[in-house]
Each structure stands twice: as C-alpha cells, then as structure tokens.
Amino acid sequence: MSDNRKRRYVVALDQGTTSSRAIIYDQNACALAVEQLTFPQYYPEPGHVEHDALEIWETQLQALRQALQKASVQPDEVAAIGITNQRETTVIWERATGRPIAPAIVWQCRRTAGRCDELRRAGYDKIIRSKTGLVVDAYFSGTKAEWLLDRSPELRARAAKGELLFGTIDTWLLWKLSGGRLHITDVTNASRTLLFNIHTLDWDDELLQLFGIPRNMLPTVCGSSEVYGMTDRDLLGVEIPLAGIAGDQQAALFGQGCFAEGMAKNTYGTGCFLLMNTGEMPRESKRGLLTTIAWKIGEEVQYALEGSVFIAGAGVQWLRDELQIVQDAAESERLARSVPDSNGVYVVPAFTGLGAPYWDAYARGGIFGLTRDTSRAHIARAMLEAIAYQTRDVLDAMRADSGLAISRLLVDGGATQNSFLMQYQADLLGTEVVRAADHESTARGAAFLAGLAIGMWSSLDDLRRLAGEQMSFSPQMAAGEREDRYAGWQKAVERVKGWIDA
Ligand SMILES: Nc1ncnc2c1ncn2[C@@H]1O[C@H](COP(=O)(O)OP(=O)(O)O)[C@@H](O)[C@H]1O
Numbered sequence: 001m002s003d004n005r006k007r008r009y010v011v012a013l014d015q016g017t018t019s020s021r022a023i024i025y026d027q028n029a030c031a032l033a034v035e036q037l038t039f040p041q042y043y044p045e046p047g048h049v050e051h052d053a054l055e056i057w058e059t060q061l062q063a064l065r066q067a068l069q070k071a072s073v074q075p076d077e078v079a080a081i082g083i084t085n086q087r088e089t090t091v092i093w094e095r096a097t098g099r100p101i102a103p104a105i106v107w108q109c110r111r112t113a114g115r116c117d118e119l120r121r122a123g124y125d126k127i128i129r130s131k132t133g134l135v136v137d138a139y140f141s142g143t144k145a146e147w148l149l150d151r152s153p154e155l156r157a158r159a160a161k162g163e164l165l166f167g168t169i170d171t172w173l174l175w176k177l178s179g180g181r182l183h184i185t186d187v188t189n190a191s192r193t194l195l196f197n198i199h200t201l202d203w204d205d206e207l208l209q210l211f212g213i214p215r216n217m218l219p220t221v222c223g224s225s226e227v228y229g230m231t232d233r234d235l236l237g238v239e240i241p242l243a244g245i246a247g248d249q250q251a252a253l254f255g256q257g258c259f260a261e262g263m264a265k266n267t268y269g270t271g272c273f274l275l276m277n278t279g280e281m282p283r284e285s286k287r288g289l290l291t292t293i294a295w296k297i298g299e300e301v302q303y304a305l306e307g308s309v310f311i312a313g314a315g316v317q318w319l320r321d322e323l324q325i326v327q328d329a330a331e332s333e334r335l336a337r338s339v340p341d342s343n344g345v346y347v348v349p350a351f352t353g354l355g356a357p358y359w360d361a362y363a364r365g366g367i368f369g370l371t372r373d374t375s376r377a378h379i380a381r382a383m384l385e386a387i388a389y390q391t392r393d394v395l396d397a398m399r400a401d402s403g404l405a406i407s408r409l410l411v412d413g414g415a416t417q418n419s420f421l422m423q424y425q426a427d428l429l430g431t432e433v434v435r436a437a438d439h440e441s442t443a444r445g446a447a448f449l450a451g452l453a454i455g456m457w458s459s460l461d462d463l464r465r466l467a468g469e470q471m472s473f474s475p476q477m478a479a480g481e482r483e484d485r486y487a488g489w490q491k492a493v494e495r496v497k498g499w500i501d502a
C-alpha cells in the first residue's frame with residue numbers, strides 16, 4: 001500500500017480551558033477515539049487565573065498518544081493534525097530553551113483590568129475597536145503580554161533582542177510539536193490579541209508600540225487551513241503534517257457547518273460563545289459584541305460577530321467543587337428537574353466579571369431572591385437558567401446588530417448534554433435550538449480544516465455532507481412568562497455591576 005493510501009485519518013487536538021483532548025477521525029468524519037486529560041487551574045489571587053504551559057503541552061501530547069493507541073491507529077496512518085485551542089491565553093517563552101518565563105495568563109484572568117481602564121480613559125477604545133474589532137478588556141492577550149514583560153526591565157531588554165517569544169496556545173503547541181521549528185499562529189487566534197489589525201491582516205505597529213511588544217517576538221500569521229510544517233520525528237517516530245489551526249470558537253463555527261452568512265452557533269463549554277458568520281466584510285457591533293475573524297482558507301477571509309460569556313459550564317463546576325451540591329455535572333439536570341421552577345432565585349455567575357454585552361470587569365457573582373424555603377435544587381436550577389439568560393442577552397444584541405432573525409440556533413459543547421438547559425434555552429429565546437449529533441464541534445472543525453488542507457475532503461460541500469443527525473428543542477413557554485422571567489434576570493444583573501472597587 002502506498003504511503004498516501006495508508007494515511008487515512010485526521011487527528012484534532014483540542015486544547016480547552018480545563019482539558020486537553022485528542023480525537024481521531026476517519027474519512028467519514030466519524031470519531032474513532034477520544035482522549036481527554038484535565039490539568040490544574042491556578043488561582044493565585046481572587047480574579048486571577050493561570051495555567052502551567054508545560055502541563056498543557058504534556059497533557060496534550062499524552063492525549064494524542066493515548067487516542068492513537070485506543071483507536072489502534074499507527075502514527076504513519078495519520079494524514080494530518082489540526083489544532084484548536086482556548087483563545088487569548090498568553091504564554092511567553094525563551095527562544096533558546098523553550099522554557100516559559102512565567103505561568104500562562106488565562107483568558108479569564110482579570111489582572112490587567114486596571115490597565116484597561118487606563119487605556120479607555122486615554123481614549124484608545126475607539127482606535128482599538130476599529131483596528132482589532134475588540135473592546136478594551138483584560139480578556140484579550142495584549143495587556144497580558146504587556147504585564148508579563150513589565151515584570152522586569154531585563155525581560156523587556158531580552159524581548160527587544162529577540163530572545164523571547166510570544167504565543168497563544170496554538171502557537172505554543174505548534175512550537176512544541178515541531179520541535180521548535182514553527183513559530184506561527186493563524187488569523188483567528190491573532191484576531192484575539194488586541195495586537196492584530198483585522199483589516200490589513202497584519203500585526204499593527206501602532207498597537208505594538210502602545211503595548212511595548214516587539215514585532216520580533218510575534219509569530220508569523222497564517223491561514224486556518226494549509227500545511228504549515230511537520231511534527232518532530234522524535235515525538236511519534238514519523239513526521240505528520242500540521243495542517244489546520246483555529247481558535248476553538250471559530251473551529252466550532254466551522255465544525256457546525258456555518259459556512260454561509262447569517263448562520264450562528266453557540267458553544268456551551270467553560271464559557272459560552274455565540275458566533276455568527278457575517279461573510280467577507282467585518283461588521284462592527286453597536287451593542288458590545290466583538291468583530292472577529294472566522295477563518296481564512298486560501299485567500300478568502302470570513303468574518304464573524306461574537307458574544308463571549310465567561311461563565312457557563314464553569315458555573316456547574318462551581319456547584320460541584322465549591323458548593324458541593326452536585327457530585328457531577330450531569331446531576332445538575334436531575335436536580336433542576338426535581339423542582340418546577342427556581343422559586344424566584346437568580347444566580348448571576350459574574351465570577352470573573354461580565355463579558356458580552358456588558359463588559360464589566362468589576363462585576364462579581366450574586367444569588368438573588370433567597371427565601372427560607374430555597375433549596376439546593378433551586379440554586380442548581382438557577383445556575384443552569386443563568387447560562388440560558390446570558391445567551392439571551394447576547395442573541396438579542398446579535399439580532400439587533402445584524403438585523404437578522406436567527407430563527408435556528410445550532411449548539412454544541414459539553415453542557416449541551418444537559419437537555420433541561422437546552423429546552424430552557426429554546427423557551428427563553430423563543431427560537432429552535434438544534435443540538436449537534438457530535439457535541440465536539442470544535443474538534444470536528446479543526447479536523448475539517450486540516451483534512452481540507454491535505455485533500456482528504458475537497459470542498460465545503462463535501463464537509464456539509466458529513467453532518468450527522470441532530471436533535472431539536474422547540475420553544476414551549478408562553479411569551480408573557482418568558483419576558484417576565486427575563487426581566488427578573490435583567491434586574492439581578494443590574495445589582496452585580498461594578499460590585500468591586502476599580
Ligand atoms: N450534563 C451537563 N450539564 C451541565 N453542564 C455540563 C454537563 N456536562 C458537562 N458540563 C459542563 O461542560 C463543561 C465542559 O465542556 P467542554 O466543551 O469540554 O468545555 P471546555 O472546552 O471549555 O473545557 C464543563 O464546564 C462542565 O461543567
């Protein structure tokens with residue numbers, strides 16, 4: 001058998017906020033094996049979140065090796081690897097040794113909120129929005145990288161000399177996978193840094209100067225579907241083409257087949273991210289949404305509008321780990337269904353501030369409407385409902401910004417396994433919610449991008465044909481009740497805004 005015929009699988013590496021996953025797909029995009037390894041989250045101070053970049057790399061490599069073994073696929077049968085990742089999380093490492101200079105600063109981390117206030121006060125928000133499509137918020141990589149370099153003048157001097165490299169998680173993994181030969185990113189990840197001009201598709205000199213980031217520490221920006229290089233032979237005994245890169249939310253949009261303008265998906269993982277394909281022109285939001293790059297394939301760039309919600313499934317983890325009122329995430333559904341409603345309780349999970357459409361770094365979480373008969377079931381139910389309310393906030397903004405009705409919302413991600421949440425979501429939006437057959441749309445998107453690049457699949461039409469069965473949730477709640485419940489949520493959100501001092 002010729003080498004190319006033997007190579008009939010595509011591997012997606014999905015490096016998420018809480019776990020590193022590897023999934024092996026065959027030519028029909030069927031997942032043969034999934035491996036998932038969690039890694040520690042570090043909270044050195046309230047509102048600060050860090051990861052160890054080496055732990056990310058080690059878990060990712062181990063997940064890859066284990067998935068191959070589980071699927072009985074030999075490394076030389078893999079045609080390509082696609083990478084998708086938690087976005088914005090920032091790593092700086094030494095070019096010579098590959099050693100990170102500090103823990104990675106995670107997208108959720110609020111440590112640079114003060115710097116963002118300063119930038120807004122100095123009037124930079126308009127120029128940053130027009131160049132990057134983003135709002136000035138600690139969420140994005142720019143102020144995180146600046147903070148890391150500001151730790152000492154020596155680091156700034158080393159950065160200027162080209163001794164240090166910056167990367168989001170895709171870049172870090174590609175560096176490690178290629179044995180230090182590739183220092184690259186793709187347009188989707190670059191578009192989340194605050195440093196990248198989404199119109200010129202290049203790092204922006206004015207912004208680099210503003211944040212004091214030398215261009216020579218930045219990765220080369222590539223498309224989302226092309227052969228960038230090969231894996232280091234020492235890792236798996238053979239070289240494998242690295243052929244797809246996309247931030248996880250853009251990958252999910254692609255994996256859901258949202259190739260046409262106006263199609264939208266919502267991914268329910270640690271956070272919740274609603275993206276709508278807006279076609280070839282960037283569309284500016286007037287309501288707190290982000291303009292971002294959906295993907296670049298060949299010379300064609302597609303843009304998206306995005307509503308980013310920081311806490312979704314993470315709220316369910318909080319019920320499990322901190323409140324200890326459920327033993328696992330699935331129990332939240334049983335508990336929520338054990339009561340007819342939340343008994344007037346609202347949870348606003350603004351644990352790391354509020355993202356879209358509010359962008360309030362100083363909001364903190366709250367539980368409202370408690371009475372003597374409030375039970376753990378009411379709180380669990382209110383937490384799940386909060387995920388749906390936050391999505392409603394974003395979808396309303398997206399409908400108003402785009403002028404499109406969005407009559408079907410495609411959904412994916414770990415928390416979509418919760419059918420109570422999906423039904424409540426449909427009820428609260430008054431919109432059909434369509435759950436993907438394979439909730440791993442993110443990994444699927446990365447596999448699609450890599451498979452397209454090496455010719456396993458030849459076109460978007462080819463990919464459309466690979467969609468599986470879906471399950472649909474139709475709205476059943478009366479419009480009056482829906483609006484009453486939503487009004488309660490809006491009242492609760494007002495109470496948590498600006499909770500801590502700037
Ligand atoms: N049945 C469930 N009900 C509610 N939340 C769930 C359920 N199953 C998983 N989750 C949540 O989904 C998240 C994991 O989804 P995943 O897509 O793997 O996220 P990520 O990529 O952000 O790590 C966790 O935060 C978990 O609490």
Ligand SMILES: O=P(O)(O)OC[C@H](O)CO
Binds near residue numbers: 018086087247271
């Ligand atoms: O790891 P996830 O799935 O929660 O995604 C994180 C996002 O990319 C943050 O922007």
